Amino acid sequence: MMDHQNRGHALLGPSKAYQWMACTPSARLEEEFPDTSSEAAAEGTLAHELAELKVRNYFYSVEFGKRKLTAAIKKKKKEHADLWQEEMMGYTDDYLDFIKSTALVSPTEPYVAIEKQVDLTAYIPDGFGTADCILICGDTIHVIDFKYGKNPNGRVSAEHNPQMQLYALGAYEAYRMLYTIKRVRMSIVQPRLPEGITTWETTLEELLAFGQVVKEKAALAIEGKGEFSPAEKTCRYCKARGKCRARAEENVKLAFSDGFRKKPPLITNEEMGNYLRQGTDIAKWISDLQAIALKECLAGNEVPGWKAVEGRGSRDWTDLDQVFAHLTEAGIPDAILWERKPITPAALEKALGKKEYVAQTEGYVLKKPGKPALVPASDKRPAITNKISAEEAFKEENDHE
């Protein structure tokens, strides 16, 4: 089975292709910064491992039957008790269901590869990647990627997605001698997001044309050449984002350019839209700068005009058992010492898993519409105008103050 944590990182990895294809010198610049991995990444790794087990069991039930699957899941649960959430079972089922339904409509018995390492050296020097699932259905390669993120800002569409197209190119190179491929379909399954499955289809010719662009960009990127191209999406996960000069200069230009200052007193809605779009990266850039400046100050380096101080502290018990025994003895009743709070629907779903949660709570859950939020026009959710009026939203906010 694939070791998800050590899938390996090529200098020009497919998951960062959206970055190094847009800003070719960024990959080399990033080498100066350490790797960071977060709890969300560890959770995603576990979900991927679980998903892989289920898909393996479905397609290779002879070698990896129900009993082996159950034992393997139990082991994972035990090894990662700190990360395990029952809801992970339901979300990985959603991924499996999508693959099953894709395989079932295939005109021929599909060829299936799970966690397939694909060779991309025809396009990227030393390039490789790992596709979660590749199906070959008739003359179509279908590449399916599982993403476990739950942040709506991390929503990724399959349409023209460089990472998916690279996996598809790798799959084509791997199977072109065995199958006649004409079409390429790519799906991203993000089961924790509403309407989280997107599929995009293209022709082999278009994919190969994309491959030529990759080749050119990769040749520049491997040398650290080309133009720096700061943009909100491009810079979002770049390790150099806090110290990159091109991004700094671009944001300063956006924020303080003459054009910005010489506008008439009232701005139009069109300008408002533009400023908001430009301002998104300015806000992110400032917070990246703050994070990196704090790190520098803590490391004892000088950032003129700034210093690190101790933030607001908090209190905690030295020994919970001891202090509670003492407080009880002092006559303080349990009703004061312990808070009893009803569990929220979201927390209950996390604890029980989706199936059990739905079975137990049907008819008891009140769905409240969220407060209106401003998002880019490209967001998949339908636009609203009056679901909750702005007045009500503010009233609600004031009520909570």
Ligand code: SF4
């Ligand atoms: S921060 Fe942006 S502009 Fe700078 S290297 Fe990274 S991706 Fe390129």
